[in-house]
Amino acid sequence: MSHLFSARDVSVRFGGLQALDKLSLDVDEGTIIGLIGPNGSGKTTFFNALTGLCQTAGGQLLLDGTDITGLEPRHVYSRGVTRTFQRSRLCLSLSVFDNVVIGRQNSLDLNIVSNLLQRGRFNAAVRENHERVRALLATFSEMLAGRIFDPLHSLNMIDRRRIEVCRALVAEPRLLLLDEPSAGMTPDETHEFMDDILKVRSNNPRMSIIIIEHEMDLMRRVAERCIVLNYGRKVADGTFDAVVADPWVQEAYLGTS
Numbered sequence: 706m707s708h709l710f711s712a713r714d715v716s717v718r719f720g721g722l723q724a725l726d727k728l729s730l731d732v733d734e735g736t737i738i739g740l741i742g743p744n745g746s747g748k749t750t751f752f753n754a755l756t757g758l759c760q761t762a763g764g765q766l767l768l769d770g771t772d773i774t775g776l777e778p779r780h781v782y783s784r785g786v787t788r789t790f791q792r793s794r795l796c797l798s799l800s801v802f803d804n805v806v807i808g809r810q811n812s813l814d815l816n817i818v819s820n821l822l823q824r825g826r827f828n829a830a831v832r833e834n835h836e837r838v839r840a841l842l843a844t845f846s847e848m849l850a851g852r853i854f855d856p857l858h859s860l861n862m863i864d865r866r867r868i869e870v871c872r873a874l875v876a877e878p879r880l881l882l883l884d885e886p887s888a889g890m891t892p893d894e895t896h897e898f899m900d901d902i903l904k905v906r907s908n909n910p911r912m913s914i915i916i917i918e919h920e921m922d923l924m925r926r927v928a929e930r931c932i933v934l935n936y937g938r939k940v941a942d943g944t945f946d947a948v949v950a951d952p953w954v955q956e957a958y959l960g961t962s
């Protein structure tokens with residue numbers, strides 16, 4: 706069976722540290738995969754390797770069977786892999802609209818001269834982008850959509866996270882990578898955010914999502930499959946219930962054995 710994405714024996718080294726050690730995993734179209742593991746187990750490194758932000762020392766990253774190993778981040782992005790970051794990369798002084806629309810940079814004409822000369826085309830592009838961003842914000846709430854031109858710094862934590870997700874979604878990815886999206890949220894906000902992810906999923910049934918999370922309730926609710934890393938190696942792969950029942954996972958990660 707062909708997979709949307711596959712990692713084959715992917716290794717990453719930082720000097721003497723083996724951050725990923727022959728990691729192999731498959732992601733099918735339209736699935737949500739949870740990636741869990743202790744701090745420093747290589748989860749973010751995997752996202753960085755996949756999005757071209759760090760070099761691999763071996764192995765292959767395949768998107769639809771095409772080797773994307775070593776591609777520059779913008780080329781991975783234009784092939785339909787987008788992401789959020791553990792630490793926010795939003796620009797607080799810009800508007801919500803600006804922060805989201807920058808995710809469509811591949812389709813924006815940023816040439817001032819051509820935009821001045823072709824005002825009709827420019828205005829149509831602005832209208833189209835406005836409608837697209839507004840519709841995305843409305844996925845989360847009409848209230849957020851109504852704040853499209855507010856400065857980002859006026860939004861609370863959960864709405865900022867939603868903006869990061871919208872920025873990753875605006876390019877209509879095939880594979881969305883979410884790196885600890887609930888970090889810094891209260892339990893109530895985390896609960897709301899779970900509903901958000903499920904909404905995103907039902908609006909984009911063919912898109913696949915890999916989500917790194919320490920919040921186990923969130924994983925239980927949204928992830929169809931969980932993969933557990935430890936010291937850069939895959940140590941478990943299965944449904945949430947199967948993975949958390951694994952004695953190794955209980956002892957090493959959940960501390961409940």
Ligand SMILES: Nc1ncnc2c1ncn2[C@@H]1O[C@H](COP(=O)(O)OP(=O)(O)OP(=O)(O)O)[C@@H](O)[C@H]1O
Pocket residue numbers: 719722724742743744745746747748749750751791
């Ligand atoms: N750029 C880098 N240079 C050197 N070492 C790095 C670099 N990036 C990550 N590491 C190391 O690689 C290992 C894996 O880090 P990584 O951030 O992928 O872990 P993680 O599972 O995402 O952890 P966390 O849950 O804390 O975010 C860690 O030991 C980390 O210190």
